[in-house]
Amino acid sequence: MNDSLNEPRAPAPARIDATVHPEGSLEVLSQREVAQLCDQADPDLYALFRRCALAVLNCGSYVDDARAVFDAYPDFDVGVVHQQRGVRLDIVNAPAHAFVDGNMIRGIREHLFAVLRDILYVHGEIAASPRFDLGSPGGITDAVFNILRNANVLKRRGERGVVVCWGGHAIGREEYDYTKEVGYALGLRGADVCTGCGPGAMKGPMKGATIGHAKQRIRDGRYLGVTEPGIIAAESPNPIVNELVIMPDMEKRLEAFLRIAHAIVVFPGGAGTAEEILYLAGVLMHPRNARIHLPVVLTGPAASERYFSRLLEFMRLALGEQAVARFELVIDDSATVARTLLAGIGRVHAQRREHNDAYFFNWQLHIEPALQTPFPVTHASMAALDLGLERPPHDRAAMLRRLFSGIVAGNVKDEGVRAIERHGPFEIRCSREILAPLDALLAGFAADGRMKLPGARYAPCYRLVS
Numbered sequence: 001m002n003d004s005l006n007e008p009r010a011p012a013p014a015r016i017d018a019t020v021h022p023e024g025s026l027e028v029l030s031q032r033e034v035a036q037l038c039d040q041a042d043p044d045l046y047a048l049f050r051r052c053a054l055a056v057l058n059c060g061s062y063v064d065d066a067r068a069v070f071d072a073y074p075d076f077d078v079g080v081v082h083q084q085r086g087v088r089l090d091i092v093n094a095p096a097h098a099f100v101d102g103n104m105i106r107g108i109r110e111h112l113f114a115v116l117r118d119i120l121y122v123h124g125e126i127a128a129s130p131r132f133d134l135g136s137p138g139g140i141t142d143a144v145f146n147i148l149r150n151a152n153v154l155k156r157r158g159e160r161g162v163v164v165c166w167g168g169h170a171i172g173r174e175e176y177d178y179t180k181e182v183g184y185a186l187g188l189r190g191a192d193v194c195t196g197c198g199p200g201a202m203k204g205p206m207k208g209a210t211i212g213h214a215k216q217r218i219r220d221g222r223y224l225g226v227t228e229p230g231i232i233a234a235e236s237p238n239p240i241v242n243e244l245v246i247m248p249d250m251e252k253r254l255e256a257f258l259r260i261a262h263a264i265v266v267f268p269g270g271a272g273t274a275e276e277i278l279y280l281a282g283v284l285m286h287p288r289n290a291r292i293h294l295p296v297v298l299t300g301p302a303a304s305e306r307y308f309s310r311l312l313e314f315m316r317l318a319l320g321e322q323a324v325a326r327f328e329l330v331i332d333d334s335a336t337v338a339r340t341l342l343a344g345i346g347r348v349h350a351q352r353r354e355h356n357d358a359y360f361f362n363w364q365l366h367i368e369p370a371l372q373t374p375f376p377v378t379h380a381s382m383a384a385l386d387l388g389l390e391r392p393p394h395d396r397a398a399m400l401r402r403l404f405s406g407i408v409a410g411n412v413k414d415e416g417v418r419a420i421e422r423h424g425p426f427e428i429r430c431s432r433e434i435l436a437p438l439d440a441l442l443a444g445f446a447a448d449g450r451m452k453l454p455g456a457r458y459a460p461c462y463r464l465v466s
Helices: 031-036 043-057 066-072 106-127 137-150 173-188 204-215 250-260 271-284 302-319 334-354 379-383 393-412 414-423 432-447
Strands: 015-020 077-083 086-095 162-166 192-195 223-227 243-246 263-266 296-300 328-331 426-429 462-465
Touching: 043 066, 043 077, 043 086, 043 106, 106 137, 106 243, 137 250, 162 173, 162 250, 162 271, 173 192, 173 204, 173 296, 173 302, 173 334, 192 204, 204 223, 223 250, 250 271, 263 271, 263 334, 271 296, 271 302, 271 393, 271 432, 296 302, 296 334, 302 328, 302 393, 302 432, 328 334, 379 393, 379 426, 393 414, 393 426, 393 462, 432 462
Parallel strands: 162 192, 162 263, 192 223, 223 243, 263 296, 296 328, 426 462
Antiparallel strands: 015 086, 077 086
């Protein structure tokens, strides 16, 4: 049976109109907040909400092309209506698979109002507020904290740890099944799971953890999903997510993961997973973070070892041996992965208790501005990347992270795909020392089908020059 379905899907119309009310939050919005989401009042904000709402309603789709998602539902619309008894959403031409017998699936409805909550909060309380200096590292971290707090995901849960799981959304069956095994092993040991909330390696650990939690009679298991508007259409939230947060951009999303995490496990993926690993390397290699405990395990089934061996070898050549020193590689052994991570979480808890640090948010981790500042992916910005070897290793990792961010944008994000169609591939300049290893790494991803969904023909969105 298709793993994405719990029951056989009965024939249904392609589109459904519906009126939806929230539960538990957002019953009351001000007239100003409602007006902000009317396309006459603020077209950009409304367009952002519409895109994210459609992505949430498209849960279960196997399409990883954001433009294809939007083009498939050109007549989709969602209106915010303020009533005396609260707010409602009037939805027109929504994907039929978001409904059962005409009623919106409850989890999807919760995700829909999480989108509304976060977009309004970021627009009204973060971006437009002089309280947050988004040009300074401290101001950005404060903004990340407040977005997470407003979403009610910063919780005191004793010594229970949150394991952040990264990996590809378009992985094969063997890799997906392995992510479920690891999630199950984590759930049996009481860990909560946080992922990028999409399919593949983001869904598998959550699915496994639900079974582990059920066997241990853990009824308040957390399956936290963190995403951002630019990628949500390609990675619609999976139905297991019970706490969803929409961060305003990729950099704040990545920082949120690290501030939330007590441990990190990385499964095989493609360019997006390489971006996450390079981001993590850039943070952990900084001298100010040398003494901070944050266990990281790279893992996959035996057949996937090549993904990590290629990536780690590239990092050694481009960044030095210290780039991989904070990563532990465990292949095809889910129990060892879980035990390693839980032992590391114990050390994290002890360190934070010793220094009176918050357990629910890692304030002590230092993140450089190059990893915090949003990177606008354009042909000009990609061509201007400084990938020279004269930079300190953690700075080089930050630049390489931006390179892979651009490749992800050119592969799956709507604006990036359209830019490639208009102007051709991104031109990426790099030193001769890393040009050949980088070319080999990216070619290996493409050959293994790690740039797009399996079966799709990949046309490179980049061109490497020295």
